[in-house]
Amino acid sequence: MSSSVKNFPAWAFFSLLSNGILLFAVILLIGKQQGFTAFFGAVVSSTPQPTNIQTQQVVAVPQGKRYKFNYKKWVNILKQEAEVAAEKKPRDLTILVGDSLSLWFPAELLPDNKTWLNQGISGEKTAGLLKRLNLFDRTTPETIFVMIGIxxxxxxxxxxxxLQNQQQTMAYLRKKHPKAKIVVQSILPHQGEEATWEAKEKLVAIPNSRIRNLNQQLQTIAAKEDVKYLNLYPLFADKQGNLRSNFTTDGLHLNPNGYLVWSSALQLTMNSEQ
Known part of the structure; x- marks a missing residue:
């Protein structure tokens, strides 16, 4: 056996194995829904098509109107929606927490049989998220999905x-929601030079290798904080490690193809916890 194989850490082997299993499972699930075409090609319409998903939502304000709000008003709206969820106590409450990637998750592509509360804010950072986690303290979620960092x-x-802010977020959620499944998701790659986002130069300045390194450290922290880590990165990366072109609108944000893959990963994660 070569020295390189001997020195290959066990955690890395199991990480690769679990990522491969997740990737295969996502392909199978999408294949069941879309005939194996959505993952391998951009065949989903740029406008989400009607589905038979019966997703209950606590959301009171249409997502499109939120973009006109300043940050303070946005937080107030999320607080009101969280209070409704706390009072009504819907079954199978599942919370999305994060930035615009979570905010723009199409309701019709979210896994069904859950009541979804979207607590995403466009442009959100880890420090801002940490300060507003108390908005949904009184809710009783079954699962909380967190994606933040880009x-x-x-x-x-x-x-x-x-990483410090991420760790504090995990610790806070674990303390305030001891019965909930806390799932921290990896930071997604960007498209690099192929991006068309208005601040492309800022993306290009961030090597995707740095994001991968952050994700590895995030996985370690999640294990210490006793929360689940969901590594979405390999599902969205091409051979160069950049965001796949058929999953994005501008090199940073996702199109329906990307959300379909993400939705499948969420569904598999929730199924595995049952």
């Missing part, structure tokens, strides 16, 4: 600060 990188926040 806006920190765009803004020039250092890795240490990002």
């Amino acid at each position: 806006n920190d990188l765009i803004a020039g926040v250092n890795d240490e600060t990002i």
Whole structure:
């Protein structure tokens, strides 16, 4: 046996194995829904098509109107929606927490048989999220999905600060929602030079290798905080490690293809916890 094989860490082997299983399972699930075409080609319409998903939502304000709000008003709206969820106590409450990637998740593509509360804010960073986690303290979620970090990188926040804020977020959610499944999701790659996002130069300045390194550290922290880590990165990366072109609108944000893959991963994660 070569020395390189001997030195290959066990955690890396099991990480690759679990990622491969997740990737295969997502392909199978999407194949069942879309005839194996959505993952391998851009065949989903740019406008989400009607589906038979009966997703109950607590959301009171249409997502499109939120973009006109300033940050303070946005937080107030999320607080009101969380209060409704706390009072009504809907069954199978599942919360999305994060930035615009979570905010723009099409309701019709979310896994069904759940009541979804979307607590995403466009442009959100780890520090801002940490300060507003108390908005849904009184809710009783079954699962909380967290994705945050890309806006920190765009803004020039250092890795240490990002990870510290992430760890505090995990610890807070674990303390306030001891019965909930806390799922921290990896930071997604961007498209690099192929991106068309208005601040493309800021994306290009962030190597996707840095994001992968952050995700590895995030996985370690999640294990210490006793929360589940969902590595979405390999599902969205091409051979160069960049965001797949058929999953994005501008090199940073996702199109329906991307959300379909993400939705399938969420569904598999929730099924595995049952």
